Amino acid sequence: MTKTQDLKKTGKLKDGTEVILRPMVKADREPVGDFFGRLTPSVLQYVRNDVTDPKVLNKWFDQLNYDKVFPLLAFKDNRVVANATLHRVAYGWRKHLGTVRIVVDPEFHEKGLGTLMINELVDLAQEFGLEKLMVEFPLRAHGALVMFKNAGFSPRAVIEGLMKDRSGENLDIVIMVMDVAAYADRLIER
């Protein structure tokens, strides 16, 4: 079988930088730990798990299951520079719906890396038979709003004061959704 780490492709960012995209594999524990370790608390403030805790990361790697969570990494010079995940459920009313999460190294913000990663997840969602993708994040994360809009998501709801940030202040949450089939062929030009 083709090894999962051999399933990779090269992507080009707006400034011409080339990055490698590929699924996360067990051997990536160290570079992924380095990646999250490099990020400041402000970058990690909206991440759902404490990714600076080695136990949390160990659990991720121990429980790697692409049918539930498909983790995609971006590498530059063997260094992880972004992590995006596509979450699926195998049964029931959410079976057709995937959810997306992403963290990008600030050094690579506004270079198109986030959009590149999301585009790949949209193509994979199509391959996995998903019909819709959803993402939720704080409304004030304007960079994320632009990134997901560029990838074809549109805002469908804002829920005021639903979450709290680390200082206990209320956060408004935006929910963005996309129809996978509407965007899966957008990149293909001859």
Next chain:
Amino acid sequence: MRVAVLSDIHANIEAFQAVVRNLEHRADRILNLGDLVGYNASPNECVELAIDIGMRSIQGNHDQAASCYPHLADAFNIYARAAILWTRNNLTDENIRYLDGLEEIYRLSCGLACHGSPENTSSYIALPFQSRATLKKMKKGFWGKVDVCLFGHTHKRKIWSMDVRGKVAPVEIPPDGTIRLNKEEFYLLNPGSVGQPRNGDPRSSYLIFDTQQNTVRFRLVDYDLSKTIKKIVDADLPEFLAKRLMHGT
């Protein structure tokens, strides 16, 4: 005339052979809506069987990525890309030339055949707004007189219709798979996939379009899945491509 309409065979020779056996005496001609290759492990066998049985084929996006437009593979997702690179390395030069020489559109007396949409091999007709756009153009005579457009690419069997008012709706496929088309309406017909169905049913899917009776009959065919899966494993193609065949996803 009875036209057997196949699509998205995707290098699955066991499925392709089973469908050819199944359609014996049921069709006067065989039409393939593209993607003979990609994903699975028997691209040469599928091209050669297509030629042997005199099947009329048009190009799909995977056929193009394996022949005339190799750069299309860069826009494929990582699984489809890995499979198309393997395909390119394993196709004979003669079979690459065959795929390269196929046309993108085929015109029947009553309609049009394409892979994704009449305008783009890689486009999807999956959502109401996408079907509406194509049906509107058919109604306006954008491609001449076209009452029926046969398309593939989504791997899901489907019918969309536009009635005299211009209302577009999906048509439910009855359990016996047979539908009579209304001459006043315009239709988009997708036979589903022979080699990698995604309707949640692992059986190969195709349809028979009787142009005189104006009927469409969808058919589902069992094939030896275990053989196809073993070939994918033996070819070192991604495991995901083997697993999905079991579920028809």
